[in-house]
Amino acid sequence: MKKSLLLIGMTAAFLAACGNSEDASTNKETNEEKKTEEVAKKEVAPAEQTITYLGQSYTLPAEVNNIIAASLEAMEDAAILGVKPLGAVTTAGELPAYLAADLEGATSIGEKTEPNYETILSLKPDVILGSSKYKEEVATQLNKIGTMIPVSHISTNWEDNLRLMGTLSGKTAEADKIIADYKADAEEAKATLSASLQDKEVFVIRVRQGSMFVYPADVYLNPVIYSDLGLKVPELIEKTAAQEEISLETLADVNPDIIFLQFEKSENSDTPAALDDLLKNPIFQSIDAAKNDQIFVNAVDPMAQGGTAWSKVNFLRAAVENLSK
Secondary structure, three states: OHHHHHHHHHHHHHHHHHHHHHHHHHHHHHHHHHHHHHHHHHHHOOOEEEEEEOOEEEEEEOOOOOEEEOOHHHHHHHHHHOOOOOEEOOEOOEOOHHHHOOOOOOEEOEOOOOEOHHHHHHOOOOEEEEEOOOOHHHHHHHHHHOOEEEEOOOHHHHHHHHHHHHHHHOOHHHHHHHHHHHHHHHHHHHHHHHHHHOOOOEEEEEEEOOEEEEOOOOOOOHHHHHHHOOOOOOHHHHOOOOOEEEOHHHHHHHOOOEEEEEEOHHHHOOOOOHHHHHHHOHHHHOOHHHHOOOEEEOOOOOOOOOOOHHHHHHHHHHHHHHHOO
């Protein structure tokens, strides 16, 4: 009897030991499998991503942190979205006054037409947001440093531009809201102003190097006036294919009812008195817009590029305020 009990006890102990051994082995195998899976996940995590902008594909790091805003268009998109680029273009070493507060802390990477390649390289950019206005040699040099995306200066691409910045910065929802809010505000303004302005001719004129320039209906600030507010496109603007100089005599002939006049000092460095001279000119004063006090100078900051969300939002607000008077 004692031998039987002893045998049973030894058997139970043996089975328990085997069970513990099997459990330990199973746990070890499970832990090893988990480690293997974790390593595998790390190994397959993409190091790059491909984004598409205006029909072109660009390869970027999976995480974009160091954004270089190498154009005013990109800087305006960054400002309205609350994005802080690592570097930005400056004028005489300073950020443009109208964007300075929003982009505070950005390193100067040179002038908008002459970026400093060494400075950009030292910032180790994940992406460089340039401009479609770049000369070929500038674009080539920047692409040697890293992926350079030429942000469009064409006003009708403003939504794509803003969504590009939203994608890069993780603010796609914010970008979509800005676009939706702008369209709603424009529709409301259009309904309010269309009746009183349907027969009026409205011009946006930019003074550069002492001369007056007009633009096609879909360029600069014009889309806000003609597309978003639905005002009629003057015949002269319909015939304008690109930035085109206009003489005082021609302006007097077309005799606009309302003029939004943009004058930036840095664009008129050789003719600093051009604005005052224009406003005092007898021919200019003979225009209906001048006689009826419908000349609005720098309704939006004269550095504003026109074809961006920042420009459109701010110009729409200013246009509605002035046109409602």
